[in-house]
Amino acid sequence: MNKREHVINAVALSVGLAYLTHPAGDATTARAVVGVAVPVVLGALVPDVDTAFGSHRKTFHNLATLGVFVGYPLYFDNLELVWIGVATHFVLDLLGSKRGLALLYPLDSAEFDLPIGVTTGSRYATGVTLAVTAVELAIAAALIAEVPRQLLEGGLRAAGVF
Ligand SMILES: [Zn+2]
Numbered sequence: 001m002n003k004r005e006h007v008i009n010a011v012a013l014s015v016g017l018a019y020l021t022h023p024a025g026d027a028t029t030a031r032a033v034v035g036v037a038v039p040v041v042l043g044a045l046v047p048d049v050d051t052a053f054g055s056h057r058k059t060f061h062n063l064a065t066l067g068v069f070v071g072y073p074l075y076f077d078n079l080e081l082v083w084i085g086v087a088t089h090f091v092l093d094l095l096g097s098k099r100g101l102a103l104l105y106p107l108d109s110a111e112f113d114l115p116i117g118v119t120t121g122s123r124y125a126t127g128v129t130l131a132v133t134a135v136e137l138a139i140a141a142a143l144i145a146e147v148p149r150q151l152l153e154g155g156l157r158a159a160g161v162f
Contacts, residue, residue, distance in 0.1 A: 001092045002120050003048065005129040009092050010044035010085050011037055012130065016137040017084075020144050036081060043069060043085020047093075058102040058109060061090060088136060095135075096128045 001009075014037035019025070022032040046069070050059035069083035093101055097120050100113025118124045 001096050001125060001129065003045065005096065005120075005125050006044045006048070006089055006092060007041060008126065009088055009129050009133050009136075010041040012133045013084070013088055013136055013140075014040045016133070017140055020137070020141055036084075039079065039081035040085040040088070043082035043087075044089045046082070046086055047089045055102075055105075057093070057099060057111065058105040061093065061101040062103050062105040064105075066090065091136060092129060092132050095132045096125070 015033055017040075018029055018032035018036050022029045047060045047065065048056075050056050050061065054060065066083060066086050069079065069086045072078075072082075073080040090101060090103075093099075094112070094114050095117060097117045098113070100111035102109050102111050104110070118128050122128075
């Protein structure tokens, strides 16, 4: 996808994530929107750096790049949410556009793709971007609702409550 669609996707995903985690709709929600959107939008712009340095859809469109941004905060205690932007960039490139990604680069240059999506120049690109974002938010909502409940139940079970 294009930079415009990646930014739309990252901003919409960030607003949705902020509301899912801070649903009050008050100043804490607004603070969460800014706190999530800035690192996620930056992360969503990272993979296309390979249009200038390296090979596009290979050098920074792979699982190793995503792994760096997942692991970085564990060692350096910052950039905690940037990986979400990198991950959503990959999802949008896979689901929203026709060309695939070399997810295993540099081990393998084969490009993975899904048989759906539009060309990056399509007049439907923004609509597809918003549809992909809606699917991402539905998955995030399910995870936010289910994972804490399971953690709570696991903790209660471990504590011998039931
Ligand atoms: Zn890309």
